[in-house]
Amino acid sequence: MTEFDPEKFEDKYANYFPELQKAYKNAFERMNDAYDSELVHAIDQQVLNESEPFYEDGEFSVELPENPTERLSAIIVDDEKLDAVLSEYVDEIERELRRVFDIDD
Numbered sequence: 449m450t451e452f453d454p455e456k457f458e459d460k461y462a463n464y465f466p467e468l469q470k471a472y473k474n475a476f477e478r479m480n481d482a483y484d485s486e487l488v489h490a491i492d493q494q495v496l497n498e499s500e501p502f503y504e505d506g507e508f509s510v511e512l513p514e515n516p517t518e519r520l521s522a523i524i525v526d527d528e529k530l531d532a533v534l535s536e537y538v539d540e541i542e543r544e545l546r547r548v549f550d551i552d553d
């Protein structure tokens with residue numbers, strides 16, 4: 449496990465890029481196993497590619513780009529299903545960030 453320093457997370461891409469990749473990859477694999485792979489892949493490529501992970505007040509969060517449902521053009525899906533899968537995907541990324549950086553809930 450990588451020793452996590454919240455101050456170093458301010459420059460996360462310089463200090464923690466491999467760990468961030470691992471967390472996102474692990475979340476993708478879990479989601480791909482649990483949900484429609486076309487939908488998961490589209491979310492990954494068209495929404496999460498512009499997401500930004502943050503660490504604040506002892507918690508990880510993932511900020512999505514504006515209008516994430518409007519960004520999805522690779523697949524047709526109703527908004528309710530998209531919102532549910534996207535929400536679960538973000539939760540999964542946040543869990544993976546905690547796991548990769550060995551931070552307790």
